Amino acid sequence: VTGAATVIIVVAIYLGVITVTGILAGLRREFSISEYVAASGSLNLFVMYFLMGGAIFSAFAFLGGPGWAFSRGAASFYILAYCAMGLLPWYIWGPRAYRLGKRRGYVTQAELLSDRFESPLLSAIIAIVSVLAFIQYIALQLKGMGYVMEVTTGGVVPFWLGALMAYMVVMVYVFLGGVRGVGWTNVLQGLFMLILAWVLGLYLPYRFHGGIGPMFEKIAAFDPTHLVVGPPQMGWAAYSTAILVSVLGFAVWPHLFMKSYTTASERVLKQTITFYPTFAIFMVPVLFIGFAGIGVVEPSALGAPDQILPTMLMQIQLSPWLLGILAAGTLAAAMSSADAITHGAASVYTMDFHRKLINPKMSDRQSVVVTRIAVVIFCGAAYYIAIFGAQSLVGLLLGAYGSIVQLLPLVAATFFWPRATKAGAIAGFCAGVLVNYYFQLVAPTPLEIHPGIWGLLVNTAVLVAVSYVTPPHNLEHVRRFVDEANEPVE
Amino acid sequence: LPPVAEGGDKDSLVPRSMGKERLKLADPQRDPGYGLQLFRTGSTPEGKKRQVFWFLYFTVVFLAQVWPLYMVANRVQPMVLSMPFSMFWVVLWIVINFAGLVILMGQEKGGDKK
Numbered sequence: 001v002t003g004a005a006t007v008i009i010v011v012a013i014y015l016g017v018i019t020v021t022g023i024l025a026g027l028r029r030e031f032s033i034s035e036y037v038a039a040s041g042s043l044n045l046f047v048m049y050f051l052m053g054g055a056i057f058s059a060f061a062f063l064g065g066p067g068w069a070f071s072r073g074a075a076s077f078y079i080l081a082y083c084a085m086g087l088l089p090w091y092i093w094g095p096r097a098y099r100l101g102k103r104r105g106y107v108t109q110a111e112l113l114s115d116r117f118e119s120p121l122l123s124a125i126i127a128i129v130s131v132l133a134f135i136q137y138i139a140l141q142l143k144g145m146g147y148v149m150e151v152t153t154g155g156v157v158p159f160w161l162g163a164l165m166a167y168m169v170v171m172v173y174v175f176l177g178g179v180r181g182v183g184w185t186n187v188l189q190g191l192f193m194l195i196l197a198w199v200l201g202l203y204l205p206y207r208f209h210g211g212i213g214p215m216f217e218k219i220a221a222f223d224p225t226h227l228v229v230g231p232p233q234m235g236w237a238a239y240s241t242a243i244l245v246s247v248l249g250f251a252v253w254p255h256l257f258m259k260s261y262t263t264a265s266e267r268v269l270k271q272t273i274t275f276y277p278t279f280a281i282f283m284v285p286v287l288f289i290g291f292a293g294i295g296v297v298e299p300s301a302l303g304a305p306d307q308i309l310p311t312m313l314m315q316i317q318l319s320p321w322l323l324g325i326l327a328a329g330t331l332a333a334a335m336s337s338a339d340a341i342t343h344g345a346a347s348v349y350t351m352d353f354h355r356k357l358i359n360p361k362m363s364d365r366q367s368v369v370v371t372r373i374a375v376v377i378f379c380g381a382a383y384y385i386a387i388f389g390a391q392s393l394v395g396l397l398l399g400a401y402g403s404i405v406q407l408l409p410l411v412a413a414t415f416f417w418p419r420a421t422k423a424g425a426i427a428g429f430c431a432g433v434l435v436n437y438y439f440q441l442v443a444p445t446p447l448e449i450h451p452g453i454w455g456l457l458v459n460t461a462v463l464v465a466v467s468y469v470t471p472p473h474n475l476e477h478v479r480r481f482v483d484e485a486n487e488p489v490e
Numbered sequence: 491l492p493p494v495a496e497g498g499d500k501d502s503l504v505p506r507s508m509g510k511e512r513l514k515l516a517d518p519q520r521d522p523g524y525g526l527q528l529f530r531t532g533s534t535p536e537g538k539k540r541q542v543f544w545f546l547y548f549t550v551v552f553l554a555q556v557w558p559l560y561m562v563a564n565r566v567q568p569m570v571l572s573m574p575f576s577m578f579w580v581v582l583w584i585v586i587n588f589a590g591l592v593i594l595m596g597q598e599k600g601g602d603k604k
Contacts (some may be wrong), residue, residue, distance in 0.1 A: 005597055074564075074574075074576050074577070077576065077577060077580045080580050080581070080584065081555045081556075081580055081583075081584075084583070084584040084587050084588075085548075085551065085552055085587060086554075088548050088551075088552075088587075091594075117599070211572070212572040212573070213569060213572035214571065215567060216573065216574050217569075220566045220574065224566070227566045227574040227576060227577070228564045228565060228574075228576050229560065229564050229576060230564065236557040236558075236561075237557070239557070240556035240557040240560075243555065243556055244552075244554075244556070247552065271595065273591065274588075274591040274592060274594075274595045276527065277584050277587050277591065278588065279582070280584045281584060284577075284581060289575075348500040378552070415545065416526060416527055416528060417526050417527075418523070418524045418525075418527070419524040419525070419526075472524055475523065475524065478524070479523075482527050482531075483531060485531035486531065487530075
């Protein structure tokens with residue numbers, strides 16, 4: 001119990017520091033809604049890099065990554081591929097979103113799309129689907145935090161309490177800090193995670209197997225199919241389409257569009273894309289951690305494969321102080337992601353749903369209040385899913401991507417295809433989302449192909465077909481989106 | 491440049507650009523109207539070629555890491571940098587991906603100076 005107490009004290013100190021940083025960064029700002037959401041476009045590359053990093057060094061990467069390496073072997077390489085290539089499509093969408101955002105003062109993604117398709121209804125539909133995906137994503141982070149606290153304290157802090165603690169902290173600084181608070185805490189957390197990944201990823205294989213090479217030799221002898229992609233761990237179609245849906249979906253997440261409006265310049269945006277694959281390199285040792293657990297930890301001893309990292313930390317009988325720091329670091333990964341996403345979800349609700357359908361004449365002050373209430377409610381819903389939902393961390397993430405990737409045809413049409421119409425966009429998007437959810441929740445997906453890809457095919461076909469049978473929008477209006485998106489602002 | 495909007499006309503159906511800065515529309519002679527438009531109006535043939543090249547480059551990066559191309563590298567031996575070959579392959583393509591992005595960024599920087 002003294003060990004557990006030490007862990008709790010270290011984590012509490014850490015959470016305190018992070019919370020104060022977030023509050024301080026936020027207190028110096030005055031609150032208007034666009035300030036709150038967009039930090040008035042002055043975040044520099046350094047902060048941007050870690051804002052982005054926070055999204056990937058999430059509970060999914062730090063717990064789900066080793067969890068998959070441990071339980072499903074080479075299938076976990078999908079995380080490296082997705083992390084390296086995820087931002088590539090952003091080279092196409094990012095600068096265009098940025099240019100239109102600067103010219104027209106957008107704050108959210110749905111503002112751009114509903115302006116192009118001249119439909120507040122579309123804005124509301126996008127808001128609902130995005131918020132549902134966001135909630136899945138927040139649930140994933142809370143679940144990760146719950147695991148970490150439960151295992152490192154030897155069960156003194158139960159799963160539900162660990163998740164609840166983190167939920168409170170995230171709420172506090174999303175509330176008080178706005179986006180800038182999120183940015184600076186992510187800088188701290190991002191740095192912490194990078195160091196942690198390398199130290200653990202190199203140390204654990206050495207400690208248990210005498211090195212990384214000997215570790216893989218041992219695994220190959222023990223289970224020859226564990227280090228190659230394909231059945232029985234994960235079939236080729238499932239593996240390939242998981243990468244595809246993640247790469248296509250990554251760059252159309254609504255919060256990425258919101259970040260593009262906060263970027264200082266187009267150059268910073270492109271620099272971020274360029275440096276992003278470096279995060280994939282940092283993920284390599286994270287996977288070593290999971291592989292190191294093979295033959296060391298009995299799969300049956302784990303409540304879930306996602307607990308492999310904290311369980312191994314317990315096994316090496318680390319001093320409780322170090323364990324506390326490690327627990328804090330893993331919490332950092334989970335939270336840096338959770339706060340950005342929570343913030344994104346609440347803003348999307350306020351701007352794209354509440355303002356469009358419920359109260360178009362809302363003042364800035366009212367907007368801030370609604371955003372805060374949304375933070376509490378969405379986080380609460382995510383907490384419910386985290387506690388009572390059965391999916392693994394990777395499962396939750398891939399589920400969220402399935403619906404988000406349905407935004408892709410709308411984004412592409414906005415920038416490249418003036419003929420696309422309001423009816424086409426709404427019909428295509430709804431069809432895609434329904435197909436995705438049908439194969440995720442009701443029926444098994446055909447040919448092991450990710451449900452999001454089936455949705456995307458139907459979505460695109462419906463968008464094109466319906467657009468051709470409905471009258472086009474005013475030519476000058478739709479061409480403006482293509483031309484303004486192509487013309488640099490600076 | 492219009493400042494970041496502070497509420498106000500945010501929700502009207504009138505496009506935000508009305509009455510503010512307006513870009514001149516492209517030359518109607520070359521204007522493709524409602525058609526699919528992949529390149530910036532008036533971009534040079536070299537510019538288009540470069541865009542196509544990089545699109546193909548990153549498409550290859552993607553294809554190398556999924557079925558069926560990945561199958562050639564999907565084995566444990568030989569181990570490279572202590573990693574099974576299947577893992578080394580993915581890491582190798584991360585590096586190729588990154589190198590491409592660095593070169594692309596350099597090119598764009600050079601292009602801006604012209």
